[in-house]
Amino acid sequence: MARATTARIHIDALRHNLARIRAAAPHAKVMAVVKADGYGHGLERVAQALAGADAFGVAALSDAQRLRAAGFSQTIVLLSGFDEAADLAQLRQLSVATVVHHPFQLELLAADHGSPISVWLKMDSGMHRLGFPPESFAGTYRRLQSMPNVAADIVCMSHFASSDEPENPQTPDQLRCFDAHLPEGASVCSLSNSAAVLAWPAAHRQWLRAGGALYGLSVASGKTGADFGLKPAMTLSTRLISIQQVCAGERVGYAGSYLCPEDMPIGVAAIGYGDGYPRNIRPGTPALLNGRRVPIIGRVSMDLMTVDLRSQPQAAVGDELTLWGEGLPVEEIAEAAGTISYELTCSITRRVRFQED
Ligand SMILES: *Cc1c(COP(=O)(O)O)cnc(C)c1O
Secondary structure (H helix, E strand, O other): OOOOOOEEHHHHHHHHHHHHHHHOOOOOEEEOOOHHHEEEEEHOOOOOOOOOOOEEOOHHHHHHHHHHHHHOOOOOOOOOOOOOHHHHHHHHHHHEEEOOOHHHHHHHHHOOOOOOEEEEEEEEOOOOOEEEHHHHHHHHHHHHHHOOOOOOOOOEEEOOOOOOOOOOOOOHHHHHHHHHHOOOOOOEEEOHHHHHHHHHHHHOOOOOOOOHHHHHOOOOOOHHHHHHHHOOEEEEEEEEEEEEEOOOEEEEEHHEEEEEEOOOEEEEOOOHHHHHOOOOOOOOOOEOOOOOEEEEEEEOOOOOEEEOOOOOOHHHHOOOEEEEEEEHHHHHHHHHHHOOOHHHHHHOOOOOEEEEE
């Protein structure tokens, strides 16, 4: 029998979440951010489900190549920008727009003499990751406008550091900075990641750049995607491959970290950190067995984990165990692992079988 570990990708949920984003900002265009293999859900599969988006955002030219090879003709934007002169030829060949965020890219463009490339010019409005300083932004914009190999309609963009925190003053600070340094005549702007789409209407502008929300992932700490009307796009599940009766006082798994308080049934499930499930979860983190919560006990190992079946004595080998998805938000598991939901869906490994439903 094939290994039962499965990531089911819910196409309807992806479409529902795109509609939810459009409803939040009906006048804006939507870039569906599909970097990191569609946040771990599968690039081509996600692009197909979200073909109604106005553009796709990727972090690597190889992803743009995959999208074009699969026949997608939408606008594609290379969010991390090009690195070297040879990338410009690829951008042209694939008809992909690029972010420009650093002076070295201006020099590469100045030395280039090909056909016009579409540019999204990035301002560092306070996150201090990528982008031109606000003071040099307008000058850079004008320099790009004067280049024959840069297309007209340069999009002005910036990225928020804290838009997932509704009370954090950094977002309004970044907004003010962006608006104050916007070049005259610049009329197409893009600021909003998922959190800003749902919580900062003043940031909507002409283009949204939504990632996590499309996959149903929460955009604020302490909340789940469902709190924002989003549906989870991934259900991760496996099956019990063994049930053991273990005596009181015996220990379970590596390092014997779980001590059985009484004689009890233990379920062994075919999933572990080799599948992308986090090893460092808090003891007692739940999984769903036949729709009801059971605690994971002992260490998560590479291929296996163990669950406490005392609440489900009728459980049988072959029963399905859900690690996250409908009924068990991935945010809850992320919190128990000291990370965010984005990292968990991105970390699913290649041996997990993907299915669409
Ligand atoms: C990843 C990314 C996004 C999407 O962010 P989410 O929080 O997933 O919505 C938007 N813009 C840029 C530049 C990004 O790199």
